[in-house]
Amino acid sequence: MSDAIQLEQKIALEAIEWYLALSEQTDDKLLYQQWQAWLAADPQHQLAWSRIEQVNNELNTLPTPLSRAIAEKTLFKTDKSRRHVLRSLAGIAVMSGGSWVYFKNETLLLPLLADYRTGIGETRSVTLSDGTQVDMNANSAFSIAYSENQRHLTLISGDIMITTAKDTRPFLLKTDWADLKPVGTRFYVRQRDNTALLAVYEGAVDFIRGNHLPLLRVKAGQQLSFNATELGSVMSAQESMLAWQQYMLVADNMPLTEVVAELQNYHHGWLRCDPSIAERRVSGTYPLNNIEQVLKALAATLQLELVYRTRYWITLKPQQKI
Template sequence: MSRPRAFDKNRRSDVDDPLQPFAEALRERAPSREALLVEGKAMTESRRKRKKTAYTGMLVLAFSAATWLLDPAWYHEDIHVAIGQRQQLQLADGSRVELNSGSHLIIEKRLRSRQLELRHGQALFSVVHADTPFIVRSQGVSVRDIGTVFDVRSDARGVDVGVVEGAVEVSSDRTASVRLNVGQQLRASSAQVGEVRPVDVAALTAWRQDKLRFDGTPLREVIADLQHYRRKPLRLADAQIGELRLSGEFDSGSVEALIGLLPTILPVSIARAADGTVSFSKIR
């Protein structure tokens, strides 16, 4: 009688394990451990790239929104007008600017507004209506157009704004806006906006016809106006004579002749220095 064969659990064969063929087929179809690791790394890298792309998109969107709100200037154009000359400009939106003698204007291109800076001098702005606001800045003063023609003069006295047609809003760094209508003018600085006063529109724009019009104008104001047409300084040696008044219409192209004429009109004397400076004094 034969003895039963002992069972060897470590010995397996195709005959002993009928499921072996299926296990082999399954192993061929299932990925290896190495393949799973490679796939896992690829998925992790893909998620990282998607997050980075989304974050970058959010940054771009935030930057675009901030840029739109801040409205930075992305282009500047400097315009300088020589002493004794005038210049006319037509802006991209169709608005027109006429610059007086010795003026310096900066034209800015922005996303949400049309802005210009009058560094010094005088300019007449004829504004075309548009969706974006039209703003002229000078010495901390802002003039916002409300559909109009207006004149801005900027010098040592401050910023004078006068309205020829329509209306504007004038504000400074420290004050609220003040509305000016046609035939009105004010003087402003970065610290304050002066009182509104009537103005003769013809006198306001006389410089466009090369004329200087004075109607009981204090001499200190006359000299400040004449300085726009002269490179060398004009000075008051005596503050009291600054209150003397001058009336009349004069040719802005003959400023030197007018300076020489002043002692025959007012009780003043003039002294011309070698460097071209002219000083006005009270007659002793």
């Protein structure tokens, strides 16, 4: 898939997030101003928004036009109606190379269908019904399935820090590639496209895969990386991984491509790193609430060039020699 199509998908999903936020918070003047700024920032934003309006006008179950829908406080009163709208909006289209691209893959919308989610640059702290605390990094999503006999969470994307509450029901966190069963604990899980990481700060967490028996127990002060087929070595857990809770990124000899991936969670737009510099190493502490400042600092330190297609579409490339 080309960068252009990936960007357009990202913008389309941002537009849907704005649609939902405005529909759920109809009296938030600041939110409305932020949406107006996002809309004016890029013609692609306006195009994606116009497609949402078109889809909305085709839905018999919703009032039209969109401006009236936003004003209605009764919109999205139930999960069922909200999910119906999201699935309908999965048909949103954006222009790509002169042809229309439709999002038929519901996995793109899974974060928006989650019980709890955060957007670009947004962190959140959630207290569940049993008292369990979940701190969410930006661009993260998870769902819950509590019953009389169990407490199950499913991490759909992003990063969450969990402090479990005491309860007679067993607790289980499901990720794409393993189940994690905490034993009275505080632990952090980060899930990306191709890898995940578990870090335990209090108690212990049983790592379960396949036959549903614990493969190993990760104890306090330890961390473990894993994916669909591989399991990394147990290493010392780093508190610096939680710097996002203070809107900071701490890089310790981190590949530039990973730094850019973390910054992407706080940037409304598209950040790319030229493959030729992807493995350059970065060390330092960077503020996540000022991505432009961070990019300029990286460019100066690593002798890079920032190439802007738009204000929000930025590529890091090697500095051209004169």
